[in-house]
Amino acid sequence: MNKKNQKTEWPLWEVFYQPKDGKPFEHAGSVHAPDAEMALQNARDTYARRNEGIAFWVVPSDQIVASTPEDVGPFFDPANDKPYRHPQFYSVPRAVKKRK
Amino acid sequence: MDTQQQLDEFQKRIDNGETIEPKDWMPERYRKQLIRMMSQHAHSEIVGMLPEGNWITRAPSLKRKMVLLAKVQDEAGHGLYLYSATETLGAERRELVEDYLYGNAKYSSIFNYPTLTYADICVIGWLVDGAAIVNQTMLAKSSYGPYARANLRICKEESFHKKQGYEMLAKMADGTPEQQRMAQDAVNRWWWPTLMMFGPHDSDSPNSAELIKWAVKTKTNDELRQHFVDRMVMEAEAIGISLPDPNLKYNEETGHWDFGDIPWDEFWSVVKGDGPMNRERMRARRKAYEDGEWVREAAMEYARKKKLREGKAS
Amino acid sequence: MSTLDTIPKTKQESLVEVLLRLGDDRLIHGHRLSEWAGHGPELEEDLALANVALDMIGHASSLYSYAAKLEGKQDEDHYAYFRDDIDFKNIAMLELPRVDFAFTIAKQFLFSAFSYFLYRDLIDTVEDEQFNGMLQKHFKEIKYHLRHSREWVLRLGDGTEESKKRIQSAFNDLWMYTGELFDQDDTEKAAISHNLYVDVTSFKEEWMKLVKETLEEATLDVPDNDQYMFSGARGGRHTEHLGHLLAEMQFLRRSYPDAEWK
Ligand SMILES: [Fe+2]
Ligand SMILES: [Fe+2]
Numbered sequence: 001m002n003k004k005n006q007k008t009e010w011p012l013w014e015v016f017y018q019p020k021d022g023k024p025f026e027h028a029g030s031v032h033a034p035d036a037e038m039a040l041q042n043a044r045d046t047y048a049r050r051n052e053g054i055a056f057w058v059v060p061s062d063q064i065v066a067s068t069p070e071d072v073g074p075f076f077d078p079a080n081d082k083p084y085r086h087p088q089f090y091s092v093p094r095a096v097k098k099r100k
Numbered sequence: 101m102d103t104q105q106q107l108d109e110f111q112k113r114i115d116n117g118e119t120i121e122p123k124d125w126m127p128e129r130y131r132k133q134l135i136r137m138m139s140q141h142a143h144s145e146i147v148g149m150l151p152e153g154n155w156i157t158r159a160p161s162l163k164r165k166m167v168l169l170a171k172v173q174d175e176a177g178h179g180l181y182l183y184s185a186t187e188t189l190g191a192e193r194r195e196l197v198e199d200y201l202y203g204n205a206k207y208s209s210i211f212n213y214p215t216l217t218y219a220d221i222c223v224i225g226w227l228v229d230g231a232a233i234v235n236q237t238m239l240a241k242s243s244y245g246p247y248a249r250a251n252l253r254i255c256k257e258e259s260f261h262k263k264q265g266y267e268m269l270a271k272m273a274d275g276t277p278e279q280q281r282m283a284q285d286a287v288n289r290w291w292w293p294t295l296m297m298f299g300p301h302d303s304d305s306p307n308s309a310e311l312i313k314w315a316v317k318t319k320t321n322d323e324l325r326q327h328f329v330d331r332m333v334m335e336a337e338a339i340g341i342s343l344p345d346p347n348l349k350y351n352e353e354t355g356h357w358d359f360g361d362i363p364w365d366e367f368w369s370v371v372k373g374d375g376p377m378n379r380e381r382m383r384a385r386r387k388a389y390e391d392g393e394w395v396r397e398a399a400m401e402y403a404r405k406k407k408l409r410e411g412k413a414s
Numbered sequence: 415m416s417t418l419d420t421i422p423k424t425k426q427e428s429l430v431e432v433l434l435r436l437g438d439d440r441l442i443h444g445h446r447l448s449e450w451a452g453h454g455p456e457l458e459e460d461l462a463l464a465n466v467a468l469d470m471i472g473h474a475s476s477l478y479s480y481a482a483k484l485e486g487k488q489d490e491d492h493y494a495y496f497r498d499d500i501d502f503k504n505i506a507m508l509e510l511p512r513v514d515f516a517f518t519i520a521k522q523f524l525f526s527a528f529s530y531f532l533y534r535d536l537i538d539t540v541e542d543e544q545f546n547g548m549l550q551k552h553f554k555e556i557k558y559h560l561r562h563s564r565e566w567v568l569r570l571g572d573g574t575e576e577s578k579k580r581i582q583s584a585f586n587d588l589w590m591y592t593g594e595l596f597d598q599d600d601t602e603k604a605a606i607s608h609n610l611y612v613d614v615t616s617f618k619e620e621w622m623k624l625v626k627e628t629l630e631e632a633t634l635d636v637p638d639n640d641q642y643m644f645s646g647a648r649g650g651r652h653t654e655h656l657g658h659l660l661a662e663m664q665f666l667r668r669s670y671p672d673a674e675w676k
Binding site: 156164170172176179183218271276278279347384388391392395396397401402 | 441448449451454456458459464465472474475478491494495517569570572574580662663667676
């Protein structure tokens with residue numbers, strides 16, 4: 001047995017699934033697969049065993065670009081001083097609230 | 101080397117209840133401990149397919165056959181989630197797998213016991229998955245994000261595992277004399293090994309304190325075990341099954357059930373490889389891995405050729 | 415209706431017969447696939463094989479349930495656990511031992527392709543509502559089984575030298591069991607007259623074309639049709655393998671038939 005044979009480690013893919021029609025895609029997890037078609041099939045077989053998703057995206061994991069913790073400050077702070085962007089900024093009349 | 105300042109800041113984050121994500125700074129030792137613990141958890145899910153897989157083709161009704169197959173399949177899924185989570189720490193699945201197949205990595209000793217009758221399948225669902233739920237519910241709050249999320253997903257699936265086992269065991273315990281005999285015999289064999297699943301006593305568990313300090317775990321082995329025993333005593337009684345421990349007694353003072361001495365000699369000998377099924381389990385897993393090599397290779401080769409063809413075409 | 419060589423007379427007898435033929439194919443196929451659980455070539459494929467097995471056993475279970483209702487038997491388990499090998503109507507290919515992954519994939523592909531055309535045409539033909547509803551539901555899953563196995567045939571055929579050798583020899587070994595797929599007997603003719611089955615020979619060419627094109631794309635040789643073809647399993651004359659399969663599958667249930675096992 002030839003150990004550490006890198007040739008046969010299938011690449012890693014990130015799986016995103018759409019829980020319901022019209023909903024945004026969410027990260028489900030990852031799978032190993034030799035190519036895109038198999039990655040899609042593996043995503044289905046792994047992450048839709050209980051009908052969790054109706055559609056899938058698969059993306060090679062090494063193609064994901066993520067922000068680093070160091071980015072946290074400059075990247076995300078600007079919105080902090082724009083409270084008017086957040087719905088909680090606005091009060092809703094009591095009568096409207098009640099109807100919900 | 102990690103500096104004291106880094107370590108202090110990290111500890112502060114942990115103590116604040118923050119979640120650590122893959123790209124965050126973490127002590128080398130935290131990473132190492134996680135890789136060890138998470139991959140061990142993953143290996144256990146995979147080896148755990150074997151004892152139950154042993155009864156899929158013999159399950160006594162079509163319903164039970166499907167339930168069992170779906171459960172064993174779920175365990176493959178659990179292994180997959182856990183390997184993926186471990187890979188976020190920079191390890192590769194293949195390396196991890198080869199570490200237990202050919203190296204020193206461990207998996208849960210519970211799977212080194214044989215499934216002799218169909219009642220074993222029910223008891224595994226009830227006791228072994230029951231114990232796994234106790235453990236994994238805690239781990240779903242682990243400080244390492246990917247591990248916590250993997251466990252959360254696992255927990256959602258696990259409750260079906262326990263329910264199906266408990267339900268069928270209840271039927272057997274209430275069934276024909278032959279079924280009752282099988283059910284009680286299976287419980288007698290699995291009870292003590294299940295208690296060992298939580299690991300050695302806190303005093304003999306060198307990793308425990310560190311894992312708790314880092315909030316990878318939030319409860320000690322003995323705390324989890326006690327929680328489990330308290331629950332199972334009730335559940336056993338509810339279906340008329342007795343637990344094979346003459347020292348089991350309710351303690352008014354502590355509000356918990358006291359139990360007898362766990363046969364630790366057996367535990368350590370199974371951990372070291374001398375259990376009834378260690379060699380067979382490893383043989384079966386190695387065979388699957390080695391027999392699969394040409395399949396994995398073929399798929400990669402096809403992908404390579406296809407890419408080449410597409411490159412030429414464009 | 416499960417005696418050897420008896421041709422169904424009434425419409426209901428025909429319906430039961432068809433339900434059991436489809437059900438037996440699926441149960442036996444699912445059983446063999448389920449043997450892979452924990453032994454697959456990669457985790458992802460372990461999950462995939464189990465999914466197909468679960469679909470197959472699930473299809474069998476609902477087909478049997480309907481037959482049980484029609485015949486007044488207790489439930490679906492009657493057909494799985496309390497019939498002998500001469501009562502089983504599955505085609506022989508599906509009872510063969512699993513050998514290796516290539517053999518499983520080749521078998522899966524040949525059978526899925528057959529099921530694809532069969533179900534497609536049955537859906538247009540069958541008037542019985544409950545039966546047709548099942549067919550439509552199962553057809554969706556069959557399409558996926560076909561896609562999955564076809565993609566694997568391509569990968570194994572056009573993969574490495576070893577994979578090519580293995581999948582080629584799997585197709586060669588399986589070929590003598592493909593004739594039976596298109597053997598039409600009097601039982602089927604009776605069912606056709608009640609709009610409960612279709613003439614399988616009517617899609618034989620389409621099946622052949624799909625198989626041929628896939629094998630060619632996979633750089634494989636299509637085995638020679640001009641060879642000995644096994645037949646008779648639909649009428650209860652099986653290979654030696656089915657007896658062993660059933661011995662394993664049925665032993666516990668038959669040992670304690672009065673016990674509750676559901
Ligand atoms: Fe699990
Ligand atoms: Fe489980």
